[in-house]
Amino acid sequence: MSAVAVNVEEKLFQNRYRVDAGRPHIQIKDPEICANDCAQKSCTYVCPASCYKAEGNGSVTLITDGCLECGSCRIICSEFTNVNWEYPRGGHGILFKFG
Ligand code: SF4
Numbered sequence: 001m002s003a004v005a006v007n008v009e010e011k012l013f014q015n016r017y018r019v020d021a022g023r024p025h026i027q028i029k030d031p032e033i034c035a036n037d038c039a040q041k042s043c044t045y046v047c048p049a050s051c052y053k054a055e056g057n058g059s060v061t062l063i064t065d066g067c068l069e070c071g072s073c074r075i076i077c078s079e080f081t082n083v084n085w086e087y088p089r090g091g092h093g094i095l096f097k098f099g
């Protein structure tokens with residue numbers, strides 16, 4: 001049986017996202033904890049949509065546009081529980097298309 005190559009970027013491109021402007025459904029509770037206490041900053045590695053970004057000054061920024069609602073960031077931040085996580089309001093967020 002031959003292996004079938006899957007292009008993740010191509011699959012993600014199939015999705016559509018409706019932004020809820022000004023109402024991010026995930027928020028970092030205390031940015032100071034990210035900057036001063038969390039050495040690993042695992043959210044910046046685990047998020048498949050690259051919503052979390054480690055900045056040069058040690059801080060972490062979060063932009064939820066394109067979030068896949070996988071919940072990984074909430075789990076990976078269990079040591080600090082520094083993530084407020086909700087699903088987007090109805091009609092917003094990710095629309096999965098499998099093509
Ligand atoms: S894992 Fe949690 S505490 Fe650490 S940088 Fe990410 S959101 Fe901040």
Ligand code: SF4
Pocket residue numbers: 026046047048049050051052064066067068069070071072073074
């Ligand atoms: S729920 Fe998943 S895709 Fe959304 S920000 Fe968290 S890790 Fe990234």
